Amino acid sequence: GAEMGRSAVVSADEVIARLPDLIPVEINKAQNAGPARVFRLPGARGTIGFISPVSSCFCPSCNRLRLTSNGLLQPCLFSAEGIDIGTAARSGVSSEELSAIIRRAVLAKPEDWRKVAREIPDRCGRCALGRPERQMSQVGG
Structure with a gap:
């Protein structure tokens, strides 16, 4: 892949901080999520998870x-x-x-x-x- 500067990266923390402004989400308190930070959309069957090796140590x-x-x-x-x-x-x-x-x-x-x-x-x-x-x-x- 092409070399990309840190200034071009949108960190997972930034995306997660903006999620409530875009869609209603709740933190999924599921055990054993491992490195993923998992969120649930109320009423949805699935979840969304973030594993962020570039911007966050897991x-x-x-x-x-x-x-x-x-x-x-x-x-x-x-x-x-x-x-x-x-x-x-x-x-x-x-x-x-x-x-x-x-x-x-x-x-x-x-x-x-x-x-x-x-x-x-x-x-x-x-x-x-x-x-x-x-x-x-x-x-x-």
Whole structure:
């Protein structure tokens, strides 16, 4: 993607602050929303959620894995490393074997990044550990 300056970004906080002016919303108090800040439209069946890796650190609440188009299961949005689940799935391994690969990915989630993000709230774990920023198009966003 093209390089974009921070001044061109509208943060999720700005969008969320303007939501009540545009449509009636209520905060969805659902548990286990992970990194998403979720809102409900009264009377609607669905919800709207914001995950904002550019403008807001979500490492402390992250409960997600990312499956890339080439079959890597990434334990962290900002990690270039992953566990190859695609090859196993295409080769016809059992459900138990696929479950074991998924468990490995969950256990590989970088707990230290969440710890850093909690201890230094103004610096997301990826920044505190000196990880280079990547464009959202590079991470599938």
